[in-house]
Amino acid sequence: MRVGPHEFASNLFLSPLAGYTNLPFRLVVREVGGIDWATTDLVNARSLLERNPRALQLVRTGPAEKLLAVQLFGAVPEEMRDAAALVESMGIASVDINMGCPVKKVTGIGGGSAMMTELNKTAQLVRGMVAAVKIPVTAKMRLGWDENNLTAPDLARVLEDAGVAAIFVHGRTRAQGFSGTVNLAGIRAVVLAVQRIPVIGNGDITTPEAAKHMLDTTGCAGVGIGRGAFYNPWIFRQTLDFLRTGAQSPEPGYADRVAVMRRHLDLMVEVFGEELGCKLFRKPAAWYAKRLGPAKEFKRAVIALRTRAEFEEIVARYSEWRAQFCDERGELQEQYAPAPLKASFLREPDDVAPQSIPVPRGPVDVW
Ligand SMILES: Cc1cc2nc3c(=O)[nH]c(=O)nc-3n(C[C@H](O)[C@H](O)[C@H](O)COP(=O)(O)O)c2cc1C
Numbered sequence: 217m218r219v220g221p222h223e224f225a226s227n228l229f230l231s232p233l234a235g236y237t238n239l240p241f242r243l244v245v246r247e248v249g250g251i252d253w254a255t256t257d258l259v260n261a262r263s264l265l266e267r268n269p270r271a272l273q274l275v276r277t278g279p280a281e282k283l284l285a286v287q288l289f290g291a292v293p294e295e296m297r298d299a300a301a302l303v304e305s306m307g308i309a310s311v312d313i314n315m316g317c318p319v320k321k322v323t324g325i326g327g328g329s330a331m332m333t334e335l336n337k338t339a340q341l342v343r344g345m346v347a348a349v350k351i352p353v354t355a356k357m358r359l360g361w362d363e364n365n366l367t368a369p370d371l372a373r374v375l376e377d378a379g380v381a382a383i384f385v386h387g388r389t390r391a392q393g394f395s396g397t398v399n400l401a402g403i404r405a406v407v408l409a410v411q412r413i414p415v416i417g418n419g420d421i422t423t424p425e426a427a428k429h430m431l432d433t434t435g436c437a438g439v440g441i442g443r444g445a446f447y448n449p450w451i452f453r454q455t456l457d458f459l460r461t462g463a464q465s466p467e468p469g470y471a472d473r474v475a476v477m478r479r480h481l482d483l484m485v486e487v488f489g490e491e492l493g494c495k496l497f498r499k500p501a502a503w504y505a506k507r508l509g510p511a512k513e514f515k516r517a518v519i520a521l522r523t524r525a526e527f528e529e530i531v532a533r534y535s536e537w538r539a540q541f542c543d544e545r546g547e548l549q550e551q552y553a554p555a556p557l558k559a560s561f562l563r564e565p566d567d568v569a570p571q572s573i574p575v576p577r578g579p580v581d582v583w
Pocket of ligand 1: 231232233234235257258287314315316317345356386418419420421440441442443445
């Protein structure tokens, strides 16, 4: 896989998820393996230029992150240009532009998915950024504003001309939000629209089969995985193995899942301090819990987590309680195992209980 001057092994990318894809989570998925390139949460270009502490926290990285893209949003060409130069001066490998965010706060200032509606203006802004830095500039978009305005192929073509090094595309429109099916034909149209640069498809990938299906059907060079990685930080490694060998890796056991949660919490505490780290860990912990089997008690306790030591108490209590659902190896008996996940684009019309990926509640409801 190649993006600009960077060549790397894995064509699987961690998709940016505001509030989640912080340094601790990125380090966790990198340690689990199967991924080389990750992107930060979106960062307001102006806030970064003003050295706003929150913006600086979002771009915080470390030596383990050789290939990191900082995702910027904004619509003022000079600010986007200067913010890209600042990102480069921090030694970061790449800068990504958010052209897909449907949230009003972002589109209202002409950023995010509003950029998909004004191709010339967007191309000019991108040219300014490309000229200002040596690191690759990439763009992340949706298929268009709504189904009557599927501008992604035209935009991708224009951006390639403007010097963008890769396109990330979520196969839904802004109007769709997170509902309905990911449109693989829409992603394919973007792949066909560009000549040289890689297109990375994205949306609803929760299994290695879904990743392979998107790659095979659309011809995209790589895939981005967002929410699927919360459930399952092993998804990159499992998918890479599946793409290489066609074989399914065994599911991680309970002890592995607890070890990864513990590592995630330790990194949260290291990066944010114990109080804030524990508070921030509550959200991802609830996602991990979705794959533990019966876990109501664990969720109830972990969403009030306050200290690192408390986590061990919660796990010990939960492990004891969970034993009633397990076999002699300590793994869940089949009838208690969580239902398999299925991507929207792989569902059959007669699937009785299709598993959609929830969108986290809160201010990001409209992502
Ligand atoms: C909570 C949440 C936050 C997101 N934040 C961002 C973001 O900061 N920048 C961005 O380009 N996309 C963002 N997205 C979109 C994801 O990167 C991705 O395109 C989308 O979730 C579809 O992929 P998935 O089904 O693998 O999650 C966000 C999505 C969610 C659910």
